Amino acid sequence: MSDETYTVTIEPIGAEIKCRADQTVLDACLREGVWLPHACTHGTCGTCKAQVLEGDLDLGDASPYALLESERDEGAALLCVAKPRSDVTIEGEVDVDDGVEIHPVRDYAGRVVELAEVSAGVRRLRVALTSPIPFNPGQYVLLRTPDGETRPYSLAGLPGDTIELHVKRSADGLATDGWIFKDLAVGDDVSVSGPYGQFFLRPARDEPVLLLAGGTGLAPMKAILQSLASTGCSRQVVLYHGVPTVDDLYEHEWLERFAASHQWFSYRPALSRDSFDGRTGRVPVLVAEDYPRAAGHVAYLCGSPEFVADSMKALMKARLFPRDIYREDFFDSADRASGRNVVRSPLIGR
Ligand SMILES: Cc1cc2nc3c(=O)[nH]c(=O)nc-3n(C[C@H](O)[C@H](O)[C@H](O)COP(=O)(O)OP(=O)(O)OC[C@H]3O[C@@H](n4cnc5c(N)ncnc54)[C@H](O)[C@@H]3O)c2cc1C
Ligand code: FES
Structure with a gap:
């Protein structure tokens, strides 16, 4: 750790924070409770782009697709990967929605207490932390791999001292194939930091809710559902969970039980290759059939960038405005290397 x-x-809030030379500006801000927009925290999505007004930043490992050469020349930086080389002044968007509490980022040590194969290629990981982590339902943690890298995983439970993560295996992936699906075992020590991200339930919005999840995009939805149940929910909530076949469904019994005990909630598994209740199809297609007009809803989308982009298009065609849609794209190293799906409209739910 650097002493410098x-x-x-x-700006414009004039907050001053200390940032180590080996620390990213975003990390320093989030640890001080200064909220700045961010999503992937790995230089891929461009959400944390900000203008440097004065001083010198090392731009770090910013994807050339998320921070274009011309933007670098004009003094823009991705704060999730940029580190200071001098005192700096940046212009950030520091808007926080009403009713949302900001929890500063902290490091947490923990021990694996469950590592269960919940469907082919998906593991549920539970980690008991030495102290409880507060977060807004929908947010994620960074899990540190044995190589010292970090990977984002959404929190599937309620805030507390045990966290639940749903991890999908990636072929030749460093964290998954190389660790979580290989050597990691119950009893192992792990460390996480968090909470991160701006994909979380907006409690002040009282419209009926559409939750659209692809694969392990179910994780933050499970947190959102439990949070709604714990505070007493008075709006209709519909969850679509998209996977290829019945064998890929997970948390299915839990969701069926949850639907049976909460009359405000409907669970709609969407299988793209098998049929379910006589229906077969991808989530965006089924949602388009069920909601020719979705105006008046608020939607939360989470899964692969392709899933989120297609779901977004379906909802916008059904007349839902971008301001009514919140999204979490599960970008990975391949998305980062190719730049696919990373160019985002600044209008889209943040
Ligand atoms: C905000 C956020 C939340 C997330 N939450 C979840 C979650 O709850 N559950 C979940 O399962 N996932 C989640 N993800 C995705 C997750 O963080 C990892 O990206 C995923 O688990 C893969 O990690 P890995 O280290 O195993 O693979 P990586 O090593 O990152 O590789 C991913 C894939 O890319 C390939 N690859 C690696 N480098 C390159 C390259 N240079 N060129 C081309 N291909 C390459 C690999 O072979 C592999 O197939 C989230 C992502 C984000 C951004
Ligand atoms: S949050 Fe910085 S690029 Fe995604």
Whole structure:
């Protein structure tokens, strides 16, 4: 850890924070409780782009697709990967929605207490932490791999001292194939930091809710559902969970039980290759059939970038505005390398 620290001033609020030379500006801000927009925290999506007004930043490992050469020339930076080389002043968007509490990022040590194969290629990982982590339902943690890299995983439970993550195996993936699906075992020590992200339930919005999840995009939805149940929900909530076949469904019994005990909630598994209740189809197609007009809803989308993009298109065609749609794209190293799906409209739910 570097001893060298610099002062980062965030305009227009004028907040001043200390940032180590080996720390990203976003990390320093989030640890001080200064909220800045961010999503992937790995230089891939461009959500944390900000203008440097004064001083010098090392731009770090910013994807050339998320931070274009011309933007670099004009003094823009991705704060999730940029580190200070001098005192700096940046211009950040520091808007926080009403009714949302910001929880500063902290490091947490923990021990694996469950590692269960919940469907082919998906593991549920439960980690008991040495102290409880507060977060808004929908947010994620960064899990540190034995190689010192970090990978984002959405929190599937309620805030507390045991966290639940749903992890999908990636062929030749460093964290999954190389660790979580290989050597990791119950009893192992792990460390996480968090909470991160701006994909979380907006409690102040009282419209009926559409939750659209692809694969392990179910994880933050499970947290959102439990949070709604714990605070007493008065709006209709419909969850579509898209997977290829019946064998890929997971948390199916839990969701059926949850639907049976909460009359405000409907669970609609969507199988793209098998049929379910006589229906076969991808989530965006089924949603388009069920909601020719979706105006008046608020939607939360989570899964692969392709799943989120297709679901977004379906909802916008059904007249739902971008301001009514919140999204979490599960970008990975392949998306980062290819730049596919990373160019996002600044209008889309943040
Ligand atoms: C905000 C957020 C939340 C997330 N939450 C979840 C979650 O709850 N559950 C979940 O399962 N996933 C989640 N993800 C995705 C997850 O963080 C990892 O990306 C995923 O688990 C793969 O990690 P890995 O280290 O195994 O694979 P990586 O090593 O990152 O590789 C991923 C794939 O890309 C390929 N690859 C690696 N490098 C390159 C390259 N240079 N060029 C081309 N291909 C390459 C690999 O072979 C592999 O198939 C989330 C992602 C984000 C951004
Ligand atoms: S949050 Fe910085 S690029 Fe995604």
